[in-house]
Amino acid sequence: MNRLSDLLISRPIPETLLRGLLFTSFTLHMLFVLLTLGTAILALYYFIDSQYSGRAKELRFDKRILKTFMAHKSLAVVLGVAPLLLIQVGSTIPFFTAVNLFAPYWMLLVVFLIIAFLSFDALGHKMYVHRYIHLALGIIALAFLLTVPGIFAAILTAFENPDKWQAIMSGGYRLTGALAVHWLFRYLHVLGAAVVFGSGFHYFFTAEDETERKALQKWFVAGILLQFILGIMLYGTVPANPGYGILIPLFTGIVAAALLLWMLFSTINTGNPMQIKTLLPVLMLVLVSMLLTRQFLQDRTLLPLQKQLEANTIAYENELKPFERQTLDAYGASLKVVYDSGETIYAKSCAFCHGANGDGKGVEAKGLSIPPEDISAIRTTRGHLYDILKYGVHGSAMPYFTFFDRDKLDSLMDYMDRTYHVLSPPEAVVVSVSKPAMEQANSIYGQTCAGCHGMDGKGSKLSQGFKPQPPDFTVYSLSPKRAFEVISSSYPGTMMPAFGSLPEEVRWGLVKIVNEKRRQ
Amino acid sequence: MEFPIFQFPYIGNGMAIALDAVLHVIISHGMAIGAISLIVISEYLGFKKSSQDWENFAKDFLKFTIIITTGIGAITGVGIWLITSALSPRGIGSMLRVFFWPWFIEWLVFTCEVIFILIYYFTWSKWVGEKKEKHVYFGMGYVFFALCSALLITGILGFMLTSDGWPWDKGFWSAFLNPSYLPQLLLRISIAFSLGALFSVAFLLFTRRREDFRKEALHFFGKAAIISFSVAVVFTWWYFSVVPSTFKTHAVFAVLTSRFSQQPEIFWYVNGAGALLLFVFSIVSFRGSTVLSKILIVPAVLVSMLFVSEFERIREFIRGPYLMSGYMYASQVLLSETPFLSKDGMLKNDFWFNHAPDNQEAMVQGAYLFARNCSVCHTIGGINDIAERVKGRTEDGIFVMLGHTHEMVPFMPPFSGTEDERRTLAGFLYGISKGTIKLHDPSRFVPVNGGGTHE
Structure with a gap:
């Protein structure tokens, strides 16, 4: 089923309510985002201005502007929680995909915001730092802060263009061509709005005299004029044929913005200060209608996609249905299994290769070129067994088991000893071997076997490069029967060849020799 | 899978989330809940005793904590979400759907929290005299909302490990009020006050204060530390007693990793030593010894942060194969x-x-x-x-x-x-x-x- 589908847990909130809440909370969030950005831009500008203009520095206009930063940014962050939640629940697939495409930048938001916030708060609280330090810190803070809407604009651009996801990926996870142009104007449009809202806010709540108000009024007017230009450019980058649903809020916004300008020019001409009672409703109307336009533009591509995703989800859900019962049963059973005893650990972690009876015939044994050892045939020391568990056997399928702590491995070793007597001393070889056969065996060991196993049974120099290495006979042996089997028919997958052509008695002689090494 | 591949390079996904999340927990618990609660209490003490020292201490400390909580605490909190959105979209996306309403209510609570702390902070010098009592109430209002946010978020955290009946019934309440909910909530609150007491002492010792006030305040925060450490020990025990053994058995490995797993005694020695240090510190502070407290405060703060990291590591590690127990594996593949x-x-x-x-x-x-x-x-x-x-x-x-x-x-x-x-x-x-x-x-x-x- 090569289609995208939505997540399988159904959406917990009706579509209309979700969209209503999303729009409301997003508008609130954006309002404070714009105030935060605007405050930051103006504060830095008026710091520079205070250093070079003739105005008295004691007025500290920039400080008073920056003092509000703490509140704006805190509210901007916290109000962003709801729209992020709602967009991730409502448009899960496109949103997370867009985030994924720009994942490194998205995660860097955390770092950028912390740097920007701490720097601005430091400047806002500490009254006097050296002007160059102040300037440097302010520039750093503003630079980091201004990347944030840039990252969001990029993600929303990708979010609204599902048909371009492949292109973004193959283009090295960057916006290119028309998307890049769209991103640029979108980003600048946000910054322009920040200037408008920031200057408007500080005009009414921070400015204390006529000079300050006049200055902010200029920012305000310039910001709105700039928004007209940027808005037209931005509109040029969105697909044609918007339809009435989009044109109505868009024209409402434009008319409201024009009204705002007219109101401004008329107050400037009369010389009266701007009135918040008349200005604020119009300004909010501009914000709401522009955000509505944005929302409807976005819906145009995303609503049909969501419908398609949901249809695919139902299909996928039906494919998984038959497996639900069995997986829940298995999960319920697995909750009862506790890996705290050697018995459980052996059954779960060892038996699939070494067999439930320790005979080396687990379900997977056949698939391994080096067969798993018959545990019940092993006779070794606790130290050596522990080393095998701790390091595994290089060059074989036997892994290390240090993902169990020492107590668990102790319990496992106890279990292996209890059940398979792996720590018992080696069993005596009961088959009797004649003297000449024993002599022959001795000379074969010396001439052939020792080449790899070493005279002392600890492994020769030659064998050091082998993977897996020959066992150390002084600490590790097999039952006589199993040792005879290995000598006779080799250890598959390793360097150990078969010596089946030797007389049986000689082979038993070799078993005795090997067995003796444990006693030395 | 619905999403393109992305892994946090080199340090891996888990560590990327952990680094941010642990920082957030330390600040959100220790400062946003613990320290600010103690600030409100300090302000109240100043008001009751007409003590300018308590008043100034509380005011200065608030200035510091509000910068840290709104500048780092809030961002790292959202950061956990941002980072998981990139690294674990299916996991976070599914959790948002199961816990949509608590998450949404959490938004309202957070907003109230921020509004209250801003009012509390900006009105400090204005609401004096008769209005002081009202100011303290605003502080208490903030603490109330901060505790509410802990109340909401703990349900989600507990669910990831002890999903209880949810995989079978998919019911919201069995997910939210899961077995580890209450002990974890209480444990987190006691951690908050433990860290809060330590941070308060640190601020007290490293800022300029009158000597007799310093002794008095040390005694007070030392008492707070002794109580909250002891309570934290009890709730830690309670928490781990409700965690199913199938998960709990990996707790020691979670801390030691395969590097130290073969010396499990390290786990007990180090934890024991850490706990001892914290208790010694709190007694020293309770007895008003400025010099000894100054020597011990830095290691005590570090140890307490390590304890927080350890707890979060265990909690996140032992859920092991699951991201949402009984529904989704850690690999974001559904069980079915x-x-x-x-x-x-x-x-x-x-x-x-x-x-x-x-x-x-x-x-x-x-x-x-x-x-x-x-x-x-x-x-x-x-x-x-x-x-x-x-x-x-x-x-x-x-x-x-x-x-x-x-x-x-x-x-x-x-x-x-x-x-x-x-x-x-x-x-x-x-x-x-x-x-x-x-x-x-x-x-x-x-x-x-x-x-x-x-x-």
């Missing part, structure tokens, strides 16, 4: 998908794989299978490097182990995919361990010469 994918094929059902360049190449397929099955915990060349994990194994050995990951290593999820896909992944991992396969882009798992010659 594994049998389906093992029949139908993992790659065939992967939208992004089907659009990936060179997807006929075994190397590219192996890289995708690794990304989907393993990359939530294992990196290639970084922390928990898969090359180290399979080093020395034969290719058939890797193949067999891949079929039994969840049995052999109880905190690993099972492999999802057909037998052929398992063989492809085994070949890829074998190549990685031998160094014959290298990645060109470790975060997107693009193998070197993905379009070139076959391996």
